[in-house]
Each structure stands twice: as C-alpha cells, then as structure tokens.
Amino acid sequence: GEQVEQRPPHLSVREGDSAFITCTYTDPNSYYFFWYKQEPGASLQLLMKVFSSTEINEGQGFTVLLNKKDKRLSLNLTAAHPGDSAAYFCAVRTGGYKVVFGSGTRLLVSP
Amino acid sequence: EAAVTQSPRNKVAVTGGKVTLSCNQTNNHNNMYWYRQDTGHGLRLIHYSYGAGSTEKGDIPDGYKASRPSQENFSLILELATPSQTSVYFCASGDAGYAEQFFGPGTRLTVL
Numbered sequence: 077g078e079q080v081e082q083r084p085p086h087l088s089v090r091e092g093d094s095a096f097i098t099c100t101y102t103d104p105n106s107y108y109f110f111w112y113k114q115e116p117g118a119s120l121q122l123l124m125k126v127f128s129s130t131e132i133n134e135g136q137g138f139t140v141l142l143n144k145k146d147k148r149l150s151l152n153l154t155a156a157h158p159g160d161s162a163a164y165f166c167a168v169r170t171g172g173y174k175v176v177f178g179s180g181t182r183l184l185v186s187p
Numbered sequence: 188e189a190a191v192t193q194s195p196r197n198k199v200a201v202t203g204g205k206v207t208l209s210c211n212q213t214n215n216h217n218n219m220y221w222y223r224q225d226t227g228h229g230l231r232l233i234h235y236s237y238g239a240g241s242t243e244k245g246d247i248p249d250g251y252k253a254s255r256p257s258q259e260n261f262s263l264i265l266e267l268a269t270p271s272q273t274s275v276y277f278c279a280s281g282d283a284g285y286a287e288q289f290f291g292p293g294t295r296l297t298v299l
Contacts, residue, residue: 077246110287119277119290119292119293174232179228180229
C-alpha cells in the first residue's frame with residue numbers, strides 16, 4: 077500500500093525565516109494531496125489541497141508544490157512567525173476512501 | 188456550521204474494561220473515519236465507514252470494533268482495553284473523491 081515519508085520530524089526556525097517540509101509517497105496512482113495544521117492540543121485543520129500534476133498553490137504565508145513525477149509534496153512557510161508554531165501533516169489520497177498521513181513535522185518558530 | 192464532535196474528550200479506563208468512543212457529524216458526509224495519533228506515527232487509520240450500517244477495517248484494526256448506526260454517528264469500541272491503546276483518538280468525516288476530511292476535537296484515552 078501507499079507509504080508516505082515526511083521530513084523533517086522537527087524543525088526550528090527564527091521569525092522571518094522560511095520553513096520547508098517535504099513528503100514523498102510511493103503510489104503513482106495517488107491523486108489528491110493535503111496539508112493539515114495541528115496546533116498544540118487541538119485538532120487538524122486543512123491548510124490546502126492540491127491535485128494537478130505539477131502545481132504551486134499559494135496561501136496566506138505559505139506555498140505548496142506538488143511534483144507527481146518525483147512523487148513529492150512540499151510545504152514552504154515563507155517568513156514564518158510564532159503563530160505558525162504547530163505540527164504539520166501531509167496526507168495522500170489513494171484509491172477508494174483511504175487517506176494516508178505522514179508522520180508529521182513539529183515546527184517551532186522563535187521570535 | 189458543519190461540525191464533527193466527539194465524546195468523551197478525556198477518558199481514563201482500566202485494563203480489561205470496555206471503552207466506547209462516540210462521534211457525531213452534521214456534515215451529512217457518507218464517510219467517517221477513526222484514527223489514533225501517537226508521537227512519531229502521525230495518524231493511523233483504525234476503522235472507517237461508507238455509510239450507515241457499514242464498517243471497514245483500516246490499517247490497525249486489531250483490538251477495536253466500530254459501529255455506524257446512522258449517517259451521523261460512528262462509534263469506536265474497545266472491548267478489552269489495554270495500556271497500548273493509550274492514545275489520542277480522532278474521528279473525521281468526508282465525502283468520496285476529492286474532498287478533504289473534517290476532524291473532530293479528539294479524545295485522549297488513558298488505559299491504566
């Protein structure tokens with residue numbers, strides 16, 4: 077079945093720096109991809125979803141890149157601030173109803 | 188506003204006891220999911236359901252049962268709880284296809 081590897085498991089950056097998180101997956105038939113944010117003690121909230129073959133999506137303070145050729149999904153938080161401190165999870169939808177999650181990246185943004 | 192709620196939010200159980208975690212969704216989604224979250228493992232799928240009356244095994248179903256009596260409700264049942272089942276449990280709902288999942292607030296279960 078689908079395997080999703082997320083790196084790094086922990087990331088510490090200074091306010092204003094970029095934070096880059098990447099996920100690689102194995103199933104070439106995976107077709108829909110998600111990034112979730114989980115603040116301490118809270119549930120998961122969707123950041124962005126992407127599905128095109130190569131896509132760059134820009135949100136508020138972050139960019140998501142999907143490269144299906146390399147089976148790689150990445151999240152780049154540009155100019156991170158302390159409010160971005162959280163756990164971030166990628167998720168990959170394969171056939172059917174299942175979604176496979178990465179193991180998460182715990183991001184700490186210090187002032 | 189559409190929502191997923193879970194009860195209880197915190198639970199302490201004894202080894203060998205029966206535990207039932209409940210989930211309710213007002214999203215009118217067909218699909219519902221139970222995950223557990225442990226440090227270093229992300230979210231792992233325990234059981235899921237396509238609709239009322241259906242339950243399917245996820246990736247780690249051993250020691251767990253599920254029940255979907257209605258579109259809105261999905262329960263996770265630990266018949267004989269063990270300390271290894273100490274975790275945070277999340278319920279989610281979603282539609283098929285390209286839709287994301289909507290998560291409940293989580294239940295922290297401690298089995299002593």
